[in-house]
Amino acid sequence: MVDSTIEAEIRNGGGTHWIETIIVTRLDWLWPKICRGREQIDGIKIDVQGMEIQVLHGMLQLLSKWKPKLIIEFHSGVDRDKLLNLVESAGYNPHGISIEPTEGETEAQYINDRSYLFLK
Template sequence: MSTSHIDGSIVFTNISGRDVRFFIKNPYDVIQSHHSRGEFYEPEELGIIKDFFPRGGVFVDIGTNVGNHTLYVCKFLNPRQVITFEPNPDAISLLRTNISLNDLTHLVDLSCLGVGLSDAQGKAFPSIPQNNLGATRMIDSDDVSALPLVRGDDMLQHRRIDFIKMDVEGMEVRALHGLEETIARWRPAMFIEVDERNAGDFDSWVQRNGYISAQRFRRYTENENHMIVPIERAV
């Protein structure tokens, strides 16, 4: 039997009446620095998700990182299930710890970890900026030791989904192309971070697939968050 050990600390906090535990490995990391203060990262974005997520639905967290959004959804939005996608091994170890610390293994499906989503099978290495696991970008590579890239349709295989959150640092349009069968079948609402360089391609994808922008929020100059919904369900 193999065991693993991660050096770090645990922050115990109560947020809006709910007990939350955050595991901190690097207190200087952008997301973990918020957790070390006993708070969620990106509260405005989480608030938008709260307004559009159907309670009791299945939430797909693409680019889960250490679990900030997954923990929030599990604690506050009453999901039936959360399905996590995260390729970066450094983030996965912290994500698993956060899920275990918060007794959420019954709600969170971790079977899709270790792969990145794209429009075709391939390989890529994670490029991780200092003190910012959440800004990890996947760089295409032919190296056999690189991490696998897969189509989301192949991973989900007709599983019901109700909401997609996607934060994949520039891979969003490619990931959307690889999810078109799933999106066409279930027509989920989606909250997606879009790089400025991909804005035109993203807008074209939205129009072509029958979605409209319901809300936008910009935290950083280089990208913008889009809350999109199927046009047939738009108010």
């Protein structure tokens, strides 16, 4: 499932709804086809409503080759330990920097719907 929000709306009979066909692919595969000769990637923002781990798996080659700044928005239902271990295995510091810290947040708390920066 690409978007659990859409699925929940359909399942719960919430108002008018439609179904979209969405093509899912790996950024490692897609990027060389669309980069128009400029392969280097300086930064990536991931906001995928619970599919963060799957998205990271699909871009591990690009992360390894270009070492872009990585911003990930965390969502409910995502295993924080698994995600942070994957970030670390890709060569990033697993201690993210909060882009929008809550009051008194001195260390990343990985709060739902908040973004965190990861650097190599």
